[in-house]
Amino acid sequence: MAASASVSIDANMDQEQPQQRQQEEDQQPVISDLCFHLSKKNDDGLPSSASPSRSGNNKRSSTPLPVAAIRVLLNVIRRSEAETMMGLQADLRDASDVMLEFAKRGGPVPSSSSSDASATATRYLLAGRSHIALSSGCELFLKHVTRASLETPDFQRCKSQVLERGERFAELSTRARDRIAVVGSPFVREGSVVLTHGRSKVVEALILRAALVEGKRFRVMVLEGRPDAGGAKSARTYANAGIPTTVVLDSAMGCVMESGCVDLAIVGAEGVVENGGVVNKVGTFALGVMAKELGVPLYVAAESYKFTRLYPLNNADLPEMGGIECGGGLKFLDTLAWSASSASDRKEEEGDLMTTDATNSQSSLNPYVVDLPPSVSIENPPCDFTPAKYITLLFTDLGVLTPSAVSDELIRLYQ
16 A cells, blocks of 8 residues: 555656646746846936936846836737637736746846846846835736727737737836936925935936936935945945935934935835835835924835735735845845954955955955854845825826825726
8 A cells, every 4th residue: 555655646746747847937938038128238217418427337227127027928928829818818917927926036037038147147136126016017917908808809909909009008118217207306406405215216317317407406315225235326326427425324314314404305116005105115114204203305206007006004014025135145244344454454355356256255254244143033124115194295107196196096097
């Protein structure tokens, strides 16, 4: 009996392995497409007059996550062998589920994802990003497909129509940043001090337009938090554009805001929910509470395709997003001790960082890494929820909205 049971288990495992391999092969084109679009090097989406010519690095990955997802779904339609709308919709739902699962767990770019795979094979493109925006983009596109199937019963005509409209929607969505910059930049006044948090390409477009296109003179204070150095990267962008910029630790936001030197705060969003609140980089909630208490207006710049049909009342209601994993996990670096190292040691370390591989570069920092015992748990949420009561206005490609207007716009988007 035991021998026959063992043979049965082995047979089941033999059957499961080809099925699992087939499932992975089916998922590979979807994930590869997503990584390809997220890895594309495009212009910052700014008008040419707002491009910081002094930056030497104004080419970077600028495809919004929902737009990348829509382009992936368009390719799914092109590859699909379905002969009915129900079959095509099933293929699209499966692809959406694959992307969402990949976004939730994160991961390296598949080695076959693009021609520059060797340069991106170990990049965690989704680290620190909420999957809410991706979910919203997929949901909007699926709604668009359903609407097209009702309008055009003929399958081939409907398929062609979906592809045409989908491409047009993706192009319009890519230009959403320009429209947001136009409606939001008038709120940046001459001589003001603007506080930002983390890195948002929409916020960068708005601020660069105010400075370079409208010629306003103002200062930017950027809050910097762990672990992606997003604030520091934004600060570099603003400084290269000639904007006076100060980097402040996000834990010091209360101190700098209470001093009265901040006139307004502008943040981006990973998602805008039905009640007008936003999901964004962790720390935005604390910023909102602080801004409300100190009378500083808090503005949110977000594309309408990030409007999502969620209704959280607090942070406990957010869907599970996981933490941010960076390589082998979070490292706690004593930067003060690193800075205090002797000039000769510092010069030697910098030489090592320039001439050795990534593993050796990491080992050069080991004396300054604080190792925690296994009993210490680490909680590092990528995003938090900021209720609508802390938000003054939203700058969107639909115009300037109050938080209470978001639900009406969602109804229009999904009707």
